[in-house]
Amino acid sequence: MEIDRSKISPMMQQYFEVKDKYKDCILFFRLGDFYEMFFDDAVIVSKALELTLTGRDCGLEERAPMCGVPYHAADMYIKRLIDMGFKVAVCEQLTDPAETKGIVVRDVIRVVTPGTLTESSMLDDGRNNYICSIFYDEENHACGVASADISTGEAALSLYEGKDMEAGVINELSRCQPAEIIFPESFLSMKTVAEFVKVRLDCAVTLRDSVCFSPEQRRDIVTEVFGVDSVSMLGISENGADCAAVCGLFDYIRDTQKTSVSRFTSIELLNGDAYMGLDLNARRNLELTETLRNKEKKGSLLWVLDSTKTSMGRRLLKNWIEQPLKSPARIIERLDAVDALYKKSVVLADISDLLDRVYDLERLMTKVMYKSANPRDLKALSATALQLPMLKQELEKLDNSKLLTRLNSEISTLDEIVKLVENAIMDEPPVSVKDGGVIREGFNEELDSLRHIMNNGRSIIDEIEQREKEATGIKNLKIGFNRVFGYYLEVTRSYYDLIPEGWIRKQTLANAERFITEELKNAENSILGAKDKALSLEADIFAEVRDFLATKLEAVQKTASAVAAVDVLCSFADVSLRNNYVKPDIAIDGSIDIKAGRHPVVELMLKDEMFVPNDTYIDTKNDRMAIITGPNMSGKSTYMRQTALIVLMAQIGCFVPADSAKISVVDKIFTRVGASDDLTAGQSTFMVEMSEVSDILKNATPESLVILDEVGRGTSTFDGVSIARAVAEHICSSKKLGCKTLFATHYHELIGLENELDGVKNYSIAVNKHGGTIRFLRKIVRGGVDESYGVDVAKLAGLPAKVVNRARELLEEMEAAHRSEAANAPSDNSGQISFGAVSRESALDMLERTNIDELSDAECRSLLQDMLKIINN
Numbered sequence: 001m002e003i004d005r006s007k008i009s010p011m012m013q014q015y016f017e018v019k020d021k022y023k024d025c026i027l028f029f030r031l032g033d034f035y036e037m038f039f040d041d042a043v044i045v046s047k048a049l050e051l052t053l054t055g056r057d058c059g060l061e062e063r064a065p066m067c068g069v070p071y072h073a074a075d076m077y078i079k080r081l082i083d084m085g086f087k088v089a090v091c092e093q094l095t096d097p098a099e100t101k102g103i104v105v106r107d108v109i110r111v112v113t114p115g116t117l118t119e120s121s122m123l124d125d126g127r128n129n130y131i132c133s134i135f136y137d138e139e140n141h142a143c144g145v146a147s148a149d150i151s152t153g154e155a156a157l158s159l160y161e162g163k164d165m166e167a168g169v170i171n172e173l174s175r176c177q178p179a180e181i182i183f184p185e186s187f188l189s190m191k192t193v194a195e196f197v198k199v200r201l202d203c204a205v206t207l208r209d210s211v212c213f214s215p216e217q218r219r220d221i222v223t224e225v226f227g228v229d230s231v232s233m234l235g236i237s238e239n240g241a242d243c244a245a246v247c248g249l250f251d252y253i254r255d256t257q258k259t260s261v262s263r264f265t266s267i268e269l270l271n272g273d274a275y276m277g278l279d280l281n282a283r284r285n286l287e288l289t290e291t292l293r294n295k296e297k298k299g300s301l302l303w304v305l306d307s308t309k310t311s312m313g314r315r316l317l318k319n320w321i322e323q324p325l326k327s328p329a330r331i332i333e334r335l336d337a338v339d340a341l342y343k344k345s346v347v348l349a350d351i352s353d354l355l356d357r358v359y360d361l362e363r364l365m366t367k368v369m370y371k372s373a374n375p376r377d378l379k380a381l382s383a384t385a386l387q388l389p390m391l392k393q394e395l396e397k398l399d400n401s402k403l404l405t406r407l408n409s410e411i412s413t414l415d416e417i418v419k420l421v422e423n424a425i426m427d428e429p430p431v432s433v434k435d436g437g438v439i440r441e442g443f444n445e446e447l448d449s450l451r452h453i454m455n456n457g458r459s460i461i462d463e464i465e466q467r468e469k470e471a472t473g474i475k476n477l478k479i480g481f482n483r484v485f486g487y488y489l490e491v492t493r494s495y496y497d498l499i500p501e502g503w504i505r506k507q508t509l510a511n512a513e514r515f516i517t518e519e520l521k522n523a524e525n526s527i528l529g530a531k532d533k534a535l536s537l538e539a540d541i542f543a544e545v546r547d548f549l550a551t552k553l554e555a556v557q558k559t560a561s562a563v564a565a566v567d568v569l570c571s572f573a574d575v576s577l578r579n580n581y582v583k584p585d586i587a588i589d590g591s592i593d594i595k596a597g598r599h600p601v602v603e604l605m606l607k608d609e610m611f612v613p614n615d616t617y618i619d620t621k622n623d624r625m626a627i628i629t630g631p632n633m634s635g636k637s638t639y640m641r642q643t644a645l646i647v648l649m650a651q652i653g654c655f656v657p658a659d660s661a662k663i664s665v666v667d668k669i670f671t672r673v674g675a676s677d678d679l680t681a682g683q684s685t686f687m688v689e690m691s692e693v694s695d696i697l698k699n700a701t702p703e704s705l706v707i708l709d710e711v712g713r714g715t716s717t718f719d720g721v722s723i724a725r726a727v728a729e730h731i732c733s734s735k736k737l738g739c740k741t742l743f744a745t746h747y748h749e750l751i752g753l754e755n756e757l758d759g760v761k762n763y764s765i766a767v768n769k770h771g772g773t774i775r776f777l778r779k780i781v782r783g784g785v786d787e788s789y790g791v792d793v794a795k796l797a798g799l800p801a802k803v804v805n806r807a808r809e810l811l812e813e814m815e816a817a818h819r820s821e822a823a824n825a826p827s828d829n830s831g832q833i834s835f836g837a838v839s840r841e842s843a844l845d846m847l848e849r850t851n852i853d854e855l856s857d858a859e860c861r862s863l864l865q866d867m868l869k870i871i872n873n
Contacts, residue, residue, distance in 0.1 A: 010103050012038070012058040018091050018108060025089035025111060026081060028074065032097070035090070036068040048084055049077055078112055079122040085204060088112040111256040114204040115180025118151045118366050125311035125360060127318055128152060132178040133249035134169065134193075135213050136186045137241040141165065143190065144245030145172050146267075150253060152315070152362040153263045153557055158270035159242040166192045167279075167699065168272070174280040175322050178203050182252050184210040200280065208248060215239050218247035225250055225261045235269050262550075263369045265557050276324035276651055277668035277699075281692055285671040285707075286644055287601070288321050301645060304600045305654060307574040309355035312362055312560055313567025320568060324651035326665055328586050333403045334569065334653025339583050340401040341573035342655070347397050348573055354391045355567050359384045361560035368549050375429035375438045378546065381556075382421035385414035388559070395566070404569070410562035412555045424545050433539045436531075444541055450534040457527040461487065464520055472498050479520070487524045488514040572654040579604070581655035584646075587664045590620035592647060592705070592740060596659035599642035600649065603657065612778040613658070616643045618740045620702060623761055625732055625741040627750050629785045630765030635778040636744040637673060639765075640707045643742060644669050647705055666740070667703040670696040672711060689713070693727060697737070704739040706731065710746060721747045732757045751784035 008016075015038060019027050026045060028035035037045050038056070042065040046053040055063030069077045078088050090112065094105040115131025123129055128149040136143045143165050148155040156176075160168035170193055173181075180203055188194050197205065211217060215231075215238065222231050222243075236243050246267070254261050284292055291299040297306075302321055308314045325331045341348045359380040367373035368381075388411055395408040429438045439447055453460070465479045474495045481487050485506050491499055492512045503515040549556075575581070579600070587593075596613035603611035612635070617623055628636050646656045650663040672692045693711055700706055711727050712720030724747050731737045738759070743750070753760045762784035766777040795804045 008059045009057075012064065014103055014106060018089075018106065022089040022108060022111065025087040027089050027091055027108075028069075028078070029091045030071065030093045030106060031068070033071055034068040035071055035074055036066055038064050038066050040065075042067045045081070048086075049080060075119050075121050079117075079119075082112060082114050082117070082122070085114075087204075108258065110258055113180055113206070113256060115178060115182075116150055116253065116256045117179075118363070118370060118372070120360070120363055123151055123363070125363075126306075126314035128154065128176070128315050130176045130178040131180045131182070131249070131252070132173065132176065133213075133245045133252065134181060134183045134187050135241050135244035135248055136183075136190050137244070138186055138189055140241070142241040143169050143193075144240065144242035145169055146242070146245040146249040147172075147176050147178065148249055148253065148264070150257070150263065151366050152312075153265060153366060153553075154362075155246075155249075155264050155267040156270050157236065157242055157246050157267055158272075159240065164699065166190055167695070169193050170196050171277065171279050172270070173197065173201060174283060175278070177201070180204040180206065182206045182208050182248060184208055184213050184248070186210070206252075208252065212251045213244040213248035215243045215247055218251045219243065221250045221254060221261065222246055225264050226267065234267055236267075257370065259370065263366055263553075265554050274326060276326055276648070276666065277704075278322065278324075279670070279695065279699075281695075282644075282669050282671045283322065285673040286641060286648070286669070288648075289318055299601060299605065301601060301649075304579075304604060305571060305575050305649075307571040307578075308567045309352055309570075310358045310564065310567050311360040312358075312564035313355070313571065316564040317568045317571060320652045321648075324648050325653065326651070326667060328588065328665055331651055331653055331665070332586055334572075335583055335586070335650075335655075337398075337401040337403040337569045338572045338576065338653060338655060340398045340404060341570055342576055342583075344398065345577060347394055348570060348577075351391065351394045351566065351570055352574065354387050354394065355563070355570065357383070357387050358563060358567075361556055361563070365549075365553055365556050365560070368546055369553060371543075371546065373546055373549075374431050375425055375433060375542065376431055378421050378425055378549065379427075379429060381414075381549065382418050382425075385418045388413045388563075391563070391566075404566070407562040407565050410558050411566075412559045414552065414555065414559065417549055417552055417556075420545060420548060424541065433542050434535065436535050436538055439538050439541050444537070447534060447537050447541065450530045450537065453526050453530040454534060457530070460523050460527065464523060465489075468517075472500060474498050480514075485514065485516070486528070487520050488516055489520065490514050569653075576655035579657060581657050582660060584650040584656050584658075584661040584663045586650070587662050590664045590703075590740075591618070591662065592643070592664060593617050593660075593662040594643065594646055594656075594658050595661070597642055597646050597661070598657035599638050600645055600657045602638055602642070614639055614642075614778075614780040616646075616780075618742070619664075620738065620740065622759055624738055624759035625728065625743055625753075625757075626761055626763050627728070627753060627784065628742060628744040628763045628765070628780070629746070629748060629751065630744075631767070635765055637709055638778075639780055640709060640742040640744060641671075641673070644671065644705060644707055665703075666705040667701055668699070669705045669707070670700055671707040671709075672696060673707060673709040690723075693723075697727070697730060700731075700737055700739045702736075702738045706739050706741040708741060708743045710744060713746065721749050725750055725753070728753055728760070729757065732759055748784065754784075 015027070015029055018029070019041075026037065026041050029037065036042075036056075042053060045051060046065075046067040049069075051067040051069070054066050056066045058064045074090075078090075081088055088111070089108045090110050091106050092109045094107055097104050113131075115129065117123055117129055129151055130147045130149050133146045134143065140161075142159060142161045144157065144159050146155070146157045158168075158172055160166075160172075169190070173193075173196070178201070181197060181201075183205070185207065197203070219231055219238075222234075222236075223229065226234060228234060230238070231243055231246075232238055236246060250261050278288075283289070287300045289300050289302045290297060297303050302318060305321065306314060306317055308317055325334070341351075361381070361384055364373065364377050364381050364384075367377050392408055392411055392413065395404055395411075398404045424440060424443050426438060426440050430436075441448060441451070461479050465477065468489060469475065469477045474491055476492055476495070478490050479487055480490055488506055489503065490512050496513065499513070499515070503517055505513060506516050507514040594616040597616055598611050598613045616639075618626060628639070630636050642657075646658060646661060647663055647666055648669065649656045650661065651665060656663075672689065689711070693708070696706055696708075708727070712722070712724040724745055728743055728750060731739065731741055732753075751762050754762045762782070763780050764783055764785040766779040766781045767785070799807075
């Protein structure tokens with residue numbers, strides 16, 4: 001909308017001056033008790049939030065479109081706009097309208113974006129809200145990824161280089177699922193990552209000028225945040241892609257928060273060797289934090305393991321699940337801690353009760369640091385701190401765990417916070433300081449005096465009145481009040497001769513005179529100004545208390561991290577007790593040996609039947625690959641997933657659902673499970689399947705665990721069998737792979753690999769056939785099967801009997817034709833083979849029984865011609 005700004009009112013000119021600086025944002029412009037939006041912003045927001053669109057006179061012929069929201073309810077409306085993909089610039093009144101002549105000074109105090117939320121009302125307390133900064137150095141082919149959660153003060157940095165650079169970036173983005181990503185133009189050169197962000201991630205993206213990522217110009221921001229002389233002291237290179245990414249991140253945080261970025265105390269340098277590799281497919285297929293179908297927590301591994309009591313613990317649990325450890329020492333340390341809690345269930349229960357009374361220290365301190373904490377937030381901090389001495393006493397009873405002992409040492413009792421808050425803040429303060437009644441009586445003498453004046457104003461006036469009566473002898477003297485003159489002394493005509501010289505005449509009435517004195521005026525000023533002064537003083541005292549708490553950031557942050565870890569370990573112990581999990585042994589021989597393993601989610605979801613446990617044994621030598629055959633619905637996928645989940649649970653430090661388990665650490669888990677297309681990326685089901693298999697073959701190592709379910713199913717039988725066999729052969733034969741693999745398939749042709757390749761073993765799902773019905777026993781047994789039971793599965797799925805019976809007839813006919821064609825295949829005395837017009841399946845069967853090495857060149861050419869005819873037909 002084109003506006004002639006020379007004609008608009010001064011207030012509206014101020015609006016446009018601010019709006020010009022934040023053209024990509026919705027501007028919340030504070031006017032009194034409302035945030036108002038004007039012109040295009042008003043039209044957009046009124047539609048988005050279904051608000052009434054009104055108008056305001058602004059000097060133009062037509063009224064300016066306007067809509068608004070109450071300032072005290074702004075968070076709710078801002079959150080809705082953020083969820084819709086908007087950014088919001090909050091423009092506040094910086095001077096008091098009552099004391100300002102002319103236009104009130106206004107400016108933006110904060111820009112709210114999806115990745116910079118700090119308000120609890122806008123956030124999920126069980127998950128982090130990350131913003132990621134990505135910088136791609138095209139010259140050196142390196143990429144830095146910096147991430148932060150402003151609401152908790154967590155920050156991390158990783159550097160990716162070489163041929164696997166883009167895969168590393170994608171895996172990191174898959175892990176943290178950022179709400180917002182910022183990057184310079186060079187990022188767009190990483191086409192695979194850019195496409196992944198566009199298609200796979202539901203997040204806001206912001207293109208920033210490359211100067212915002214310049215280490216030379218932005219490095220000082222990082223050193224200021226962490227209080228160091230150089231970024232190298234943080235383990236960051238001075239001019240690398242990692243430094244550029246972290247510079248861009250904190251430059252953006254400073255720009256949006258409009259204040260010093262002082263919330264962060266440390267940055268974690270993510271090392272690829274520290275955590276198990278999990279790509280997006282593995283996270284989704286194993287349903288680690290949400291279900292594949294409904295994107296819900298219930299039905300995921302997180303749902304099973306979450307018995308946490310604190311918001312901090314819930315967030316950390318999710319992070320642990322998404323970042324399993326690779327260090328056997330660290331894994332054992334966690335398992336020993338869980339074991340100590342597991343064996344002392346009474347202590348575990350007492351600790352859980354204490355944790356249940358712990359508030360979200362991380363996000364409370366964020367409010368403190370950004371000066372948005374209210375009186376109840378400070379009381380919540382103190383209430384949490386009051387639990388810490390008792391928590392430490394309980395942890396001392398678990399001195400047989402090195403990890404719990406160390407965590408206990410990192411928990412501070414925060415005595416200074418408790419002492420100050422409990423002495424300064426009322427037991428049940430109001431939400432806002434503006435309401436008064438926040439500071440406890442006896443904490444500040446001046447405030448107590450002002451409150452005395454507020455509560456005893458009438459008695460002060462009465463005292464003055466009595467003294468003046470006695471001093472002057474004016475018996476009917478009285479003190480009155482009106483809005484024009486304030487307090488006054490009124491004397492009737494008959495006592496005029498007794499009026500002292502020091503009194504000041506203010507008003508003459510028919511039968512009386514009204515006077516004021518210096519004492520009375522002072523009393524008036526004290527009484528009438530006491531409330532405003534008290535509210536102002538309370539606000540100042542509260543700010544001083546809050547600012548003192550801000551100096552304790554490092555101690556609170558360290559305590560919060562330790563309490564969160566204790567909470568997660570207690571959750572593991574509690575879940576293990578309730579679900580009959582066992583402590584796994586961590587091995588180094590490369591084997592995975594699970595006795596009576598169970599799927600942690602499925603066993604809890606089953607209502608009408610018992611879960612059937614199964615053993616698993618795979619290693620890096622003679623049992624590297626398990627070929628698992630059996631029909632659909634028999635439990636192959638559940639079995640393979642449960643093996644992967646048991647390994648993952650062990651590596652996050654949790655007990656596992658089994659009778660016993662010996663787990664050798666794996667560096668990565670890969671999954672190729674299920675059939676789904678990706679129409680948004682232009683890929684069919686089979687293309688998605690082949691892409692996933694390709695990623696596995698490129699990135700798996702001998703220390704990886706690979707889950708393959710029905711490779712080659714999305715194409716013709718010949719193609720599918722060929723691809724499945726070739727994949728299996730490559731995994732077993734390649735010197736770079738040889739990884740532990742569970743390979744479920746319908747292709748019975750793969751059973752023969754056991755006799756052809758080292759390290760392959762056949763397994764199948766036991767089936768009970770009785771009469772014309774079958775029952776899947778869901779038990780993994782040694783040996784393969786040569787039946788698919790497809791028609792039987794169709795019957796179990798509820799296909800009409802007529803369809804099932806006809807399918808069975810057709811199956812019998814085709815099998816009979818196959819046997820007949822195989823038996824009557826023509827051949828002459830020379831041994832030359834001809835397939836004629838037989839089916840592909842029959843041709844393949846006959847070809848497998850032919851020793852091609854014994855054929856002449858002419859016979860091979862004839863054989864090839866016949867095969868081409870079959871393919872073309």
